[in-house]
């Protein structure tokens with residue numbers, strides 16, 4: 001949004017009147033859809049997207065109109081018209097009907113995972129990054145978004161529990177170290193979450209807590225805590241965010257590897273995306289505007305350069321590159337970033353077609369959360385169940 005827009009010359013009283021005018025217009029038909037046109041025009045539309053009535057609100061900017069529409073119980077969603085990409089404002093009461101595109105993709109992608117790697121399969125990968133612990137965490141997230149959602153006869157929580165049990169026994173078999181307590185006795189000496197037993201046990205503690213098995217939950221927590229101090233000192237500790245030490249490069253990106261000049265990657269694991277989360281966190285902690293400005297600048301850069309062809313995973317795919325938009329949106333409430341996230345989610349929703357057309361390269365772990373469609377489901381569920389107050393940011397960073 002243009003920060004120097006003309007609305008600065010209007011008084012608070014003018015704005016208040018304009019908000020009342022907006023409310024009166026919307027209340028005339030609050031089951032209709034609304035769109036914001038350029039130059040602060042708000043239009044009511046019919047089902048076929050024909051504009052039936054419009055008002056001009058010079059006194060307000062797009063952000064203020066958006067905020068007030070939210071106050072009035074409206075939600076923004078992708079336009080249903082594939083030829084006319086845009087945001088529509090719809091009453092929260094009809095959210096399920098009107099986010100149909102993303103909702104359909106959400107269910108289709110989940111079916112794909114359950115068909116390809118069902119919770120009782122002999123899928124060897126047990127970790128969060130590429131395996132069943134990640135899928136368990138994904139279904140946990142779906143359960144937290146909507147505890148009533150069912151996939152066939154099973155709830156998302158039941159599926160999460162089945163995945164983590166399979167992940168735990170797969171890990172135990174691979175390391176061949178069953179202990180008397182029935183727990184794997186082996187834990188790697190590193191504290192990273194994504195690819196180690198720490199992540200596996202964290203997810204297990206989280207899921208068991210929700211299923212009501214508090215005894216197991218505490219056992220897994222104790223396992224982590226009893227190894228964590230040793231782990232934290234490991235030289236193998238991942239340092240994704242520390243790639244930022246090398247500083248920003250002339251093209252606006254960060255180098256993908258420390259002390260190497262290449263900087264052509266824009267993704268969570270290398271380049272600008274991870275740095276954006278760091279800038280958001282720095283702003284939350286230090287409250288200094290320069291960090292927020294940097295986060296916005298990086299998100300704008302990612303929007304232009306982040307449409308990677310490496311698929312829809314979180315690590316180096318489209319879904320991961322949409323999270324900076326949501327993180328910045330949560331801090332700024334600038335509607336532009338929500339629009340960016342919806343646009344990227346829409347690309348994720350076309351995963352199957354894009355794979356068939358060769359637009360996405362082959363992923364080694366196509367069903368996983370970090371390299372596969374699990375990441376797309378995560379992003380889409382954050383959007384279709386969007387709640388700014390409880391949004392937890394990039395999966396796996398601060399949510400477990």
Ligand SMILES: [Zn+2]
Nearest residue numbers: 267269315316
């Ligand atoms: Zn990656």
